Structure formats: structure tokens, C-alpha cells
Amino acid sequence: MLARSLFAMVAALAFLAAPHVLAEFHLFQICLIAGTALVVLGLVVVTGFAGQISLAQAAFVALGGYGSAILATRWGFPLWAGIPVVAVAVSVVGFLLGQMTLRVSGHYLALVTMAVTAIVQIALIYSDSITGGAAGMPVPTFEIFGYALSTGGQLYYVIVPVTAALFLAVHNLNRSHYGRALAAIRQSETAAELMGLNVLRYKAAAFGASGFLGAIGGGLLAPLSTYLDPAQFGITHSVYFLAVAVVGGMASPLGALVGSTIFVFLPDFLQGFQSYLGLVFALLLLGFIVLRPNGLASFNLPRALSSALARTGDGR
Amino acid sequence: MLAQLLVSSITAGAVYALVALGFVLIYKGTGVVHFGYGDQVTFGAYLVLIAQALFGLPFWPAVVVALAASVLLGALIYGGLMWPLRRASLLAQIIASLAVGTVLREFVRAYMGPSAWPFPFLLSPAPVAVFGVFVVPANLAIVGVSLGVLALLFLLFERTFYGRAIMAACDNRIGASLIGIQVSMVFLAIWILSSVLATVAGVLVAPLLTLSPDMGLIGIKGFTAAVLGGFNSLPGAVIGGILLGVLEALAGAYVSSALKDMISYGILIAVVLVRPQGLLGVLAMKKV
Numbered sequence: 120m121l122a123r124s125l126f127a128m129v130a131a132l133a134f135l136a137a138p139h140v141l142a143e144f145h146l147f148q149i150c151l152i153a154g155t156a157l158v159v160l161g162l163v164v165v166t167g168f169a170g171q172i173s174l175a176q177a178a179f180v181a182l183g184g185y186g187s188a189i190l191a192t193r194w195g196f197p198l199w200a201g202i203p204v205v206a207v208a209v210s211v212v213g214f215l216l217g218q219m220t221l222r223v224s225g226h227y228l229a230l231v232t233m234a235v236t237a238i239v240q241i242a243l244i245y246s247d248s249i250t251g252g253a254a255g256m257p258v259p260t261f262e263i264f265g266y267a268l269s270t271g272g273q274l275y276y277v278i279v280p281v282t283a284a285l286f287l288a289v290h291n292l293n294r295s296h297y298g299r300a301l302a303a304i305r306q307s308e309t310a311a312e313l314m315g316l317n318v319l320r321y322k323a324a325a326f327g328a329s330g331f332l333g334a335i336g337g338g339l340l341a342p343l344s345t346y347l348d349p350a351q352f353g354i355t356h357s358v359y360f361l362a363v364a365v366v367g368g369m370a371s372p373l374g375a376l377v378g379s380t381i382f383v384f385l386p387d388f389l390q391g392f393q394s395y396l397g398l399v400f401a402l403l404l405l406g407f408i409v410l411r412p413n414g415l416a417s418f419n420l421p422r423a424l425s426s427a428l429a430r431t432g433d434g435r
Numbered sequence: 436m437l438a439q440l441l442v443s444s445i446t447a448g449a450v451y452a453l454v455a456l457g458f459v460l461i462y463k464g465t466g467v468v469h470f471g472y473g474d475q476v477t478f479g480a481y482l483v484l485i486a487q488a489l490f491g492l493p494f495w496p497a498v499v500v501a502l503a504a505s506v507l508l509g510a511l512i513y514g515g516l517m518w519p520l521r522r523a524s525l526l527a528q529i530i531a532s533l534a535v536g537t538v539l540r541e542f543v544r545a546y547m548g549p550s551a552w553p554f555p556f557l558l559s560p561a562p563v564a565v566f567g568v569f570v571v572p573a574n575l576a577i578v579g580v581s582l583g584v585l586a587l588l589f590l591l592f593e594r595t596f597y598g599r600a601i602m603a604a605c606d607n608r609i610g611a612s613l614i615g616i617q618v619s620m621v622f623l624a625i626w627i628l629s630s631v632l633a634t635v636a637g638v639l640v641a642p643l644l645t646l647s648p649d650m651g652l653i654g655i656k657g658f659t660a661a662v663l664g665g666f667n668s669l670p671g672a673v674i675g676g677i678l679l680g681v682l683e684a685l686a687g688a689y690v691s692s693a694l695k696d697m698i699s700y701g702i703l704i705a706v707v708l709v710r711p712q713g714l715l716g717v718l719a720m721k722k723v
Contacts, residue, residue, distance in 0.1 A: 397541035
């Protein structure tokens, strides 16, 4: 208990101190990590917890970003209110998509969610009058309590707390009755059903949650990038989010954070090799799925150390 | 007008059919759905360009080198990825095949640049009038090759001992190995065969579409064609491909170009939800 409250205090202090210590660019990167982590957290819930593959995450992100931006530009609905409203609507879309898992699983689920992403992208491109078509649309400024937040350093005060709160919520949900039900479904749907779980409703709810998190992430990332381009919401981006989740690890919410941190900082490390960036991302995905399918967050440092010690002990 | 539309849409359909045949071959032969197959098709076409650039070869020898390289690629995908993952979860296998496609696409983007390349036609692209309808020899070649590949694969699977061995290996690995079929060799052969088929398809299709790293998105149309025909039916793949090409062309001509782009995804979702066994497929019962 003491350790936990101590951790919370350190985290709060770090949150308040960061804007005074770090440069504007680093705050922007932190916002980018937090927003991406929210999107990937949605995948962790639906794929990692419930075991249902989803390539619809880019569509949820697009709906969240475009939906809140359109509400703001056309009806003057401020982003701080529009993002949660749109996210609730997108979670309903996700829930309905999840209803399809009654009939569809495995390969076919991957195909159907892929098709959903493609349809959303094409719809955005062809609805010129509302979305700006293939050219995209600018995102209005995020205004709250009379403050206009436009830079990474300003949006930091919104994005980071929202991300922290949602991560905490998912962490707690995963340890509740709900999380255990999803784990049971992941391991055996038949067994879960025999235990009296309404499997379909749980799977659909997991899709709804992934839609909600993806839309919140998309809504928050949009004012950060200030521009929405439909080319950024295709199937390849769904695969990108999946890659982030796989590299970070899909067994716990922490994996979403670890993966996003790696994928946001990687371009910095590869400065001379920008054209190889996509290839490095792809090779990371390939390497992790073969060698360490549970991802980086599955490293349990104390346990790894103690087992290593035990092994040296045996070798005497 | 309608006749001309149908003739040109059959070409597009044959392209989808060729890609769909590759999917069905891998799925029928090894039980894996290869999500990176579209990118493998693109990669096959790029292999020809790379062979030309690296060794200064003329076009045809470069095609031969590309076919040889794709044998290696198929063996590499099976030996390096699908064999180690043979007992992994379905989820891991799906992600691995997505990763293969992404690696191939990003390799091409990094090595050959993101912009489009010109690719020569194998036959004349000049249209010839037949009964008042313009027919393009290069397009006829695509239709011919996809029908030829279908015939070859069909004979292989249905009429030869080796084909029966492949089906047995896919159906029941333990049973097949008990009667003396070396399952890993069968799977290796399937991956090599499908990799060669991808390069053949790439070489035929590249001059028609724009050869850029993102040409692999054709893969989804191939999926739709395969799903429409029934994922484990070879003739179904061809019928599904041509049907998809015709439906797309009709939607584009009579409704709108937005619908033309969207219809294949709509068909994909509708077929999976309403008739998952497709037109010619056999429904597999899920065992508990």
C-alpha cells in the first residue's frame, strides 16, 4: 500500500516537473507516445485479452479523429466534448462489429476487420464535402476553459492525464470479473460458454472497448498533428498498430506503453537511415512474433534474475 | 458497350483469380492463410527489375533469375517462419504472415524507392478488334495463364498421387506421417510452388497496374475472390475472381466509382457473414 501511494506521488511529481525540464519537442514525443499507446491499448484489450484478432483499429482511430474534427468545424462543438461523444459512438460501432464474432473468427475475422478499415478509408476519401476528400482536412485547435492548446507542450496537460486514467481503468478491469471472463474466452470459448459466460456479449464488449480507446486516441492525436490525411488510416496502419502491440507485448496494458515508446523513439535512433524505417519496423514485428511472441512487457526481471541465479546454483 | 466492358472486366477478374489461386493453394496445402501474398506478388515483379539492375540481364533471363529467387524465398518463408511457428497459435501465424508481407513491401520501398516503375508487357498491349470488341493480347495472356495454372493445380491435387499426399498431409498431419508421407517436405513444396506462382502473377500483372510498393493491396481483391469462390476450392478461386472483376466494372460503369472501390470489401464482409463456405466451397465444421 505504501509502495503504491509512493509510486503515485512520484508519478504525479514527474508529470508536473516534466514540462519545466524537457524541451518542447520531447513533450510532443511524450504526447505522441501517450496517444499511440491509447490506440494500441484498444488492441491489447480485444486481441491480447479476448484473443480476437482485429485489423479495424485504424478505422476506429480515423472515426475518432475525423468525427470530433467535423463536429468542431461544422457545428462548433468543442473538441474536449466532441472527442468523448464520438468515442462513445465509435464504441457502439465496435460493439456491433463484435457481434459478427458470433459467426466469424480467426482468418475470417482478420479479413472482415481489414475490409472495415478499407471501407472507412474509402468513405473518407469520397466524402469530399465533409472530410476534404483525399487532400484531408485541418483539425481545429483544442480549446478548454478558455485556453487554446495547440503545441505538444500544451496538449501534454490533456493527453497524458487522460491516457493515465484510461490505462488505470483497463488495468483494473483486467483484474476484475470482466478481465477473467475475457481470459477464459481467449483460452477456450467452449469452456467459457459451459461455465455460463455469455461469450458473444463479452467479445462484442471487448470490440466496443477497443473502438472507444482507438477513437479517444485518434481524437487526441488529431489536434497534436493538426491535420487529418485519409492516407494515414489504411490497412497498413492497422498492421502498424498491431506491430506496436506485438513488440510491446499483448498480455498486459504495460505492453502498449512499451511498444509505443519504442516505435516513437526508433526514428530518432535511425536518423541516417530514414528510408529503412519501415523495413526496421517490419523486421521488428517479424522477429518478435517468431522469437518472443509475448512481447517485451512479458519480461519479468526479478523472476528472470532468480531463475538465472538458480541455474548457476545448479551448475556447481 | 456492355460487351466491351465485360471483356475488359474479365482481364481484371483474371488478375484477381491469379492472386486468389495462390491463396487457395497455400490454404488448401498447408492450412495457413497467407496475408502477405499480395505483397509477395509485387515482390515477384520487383525481383525481375532487381535482377536486371544487379546483373545487367535482358528481360527474359531476368525473369528466369526472378523465378529461381522466388524458389528460395518460398523455402525461406517456410523454413524460417512457418515451420518454427507450426505449433504456434492461429493469431501468431496470422501476424507472421502479415509480417512477411510488410517486410517484403518495406524492403522494396527502401531498396527501389517509393515511386512507381515502368514494367514491360510480355505481349503486345495494342488492342485487336474481334467481332467489334477490342481485345488486348497482353490481357488475354493473363486470362490464359490463370486458366492454365488452374488446370495444372487441379490436375495436381485431384489426379496425381503427390496431390493426394498433399491433401492428406494437410488434413491429418499425424495420419499422413504414419503412412510414410514426409509432411514438412510437402509443406515446403507448397510454399515454393506458391512463391513461384506469385512471381508469375507479378510479372503478368505489373504492366497492367502501376508497379509501386503498394501494389500489394491487390491482395485484398484476391482474398475477396478466394472467399467468394470458397476458400478451399481452386475452380472457385477463378470463378470468384472473374465474378468480382465483372461486378466491379458494372458498379463502376452504372453506379459510381466510389462503389467500384468499395464493392469488393462489401462483398467480402457479406460473403463471410452470410455464406462463409463461398460459392463452391465445402463448409468445415468446427471441432471442439
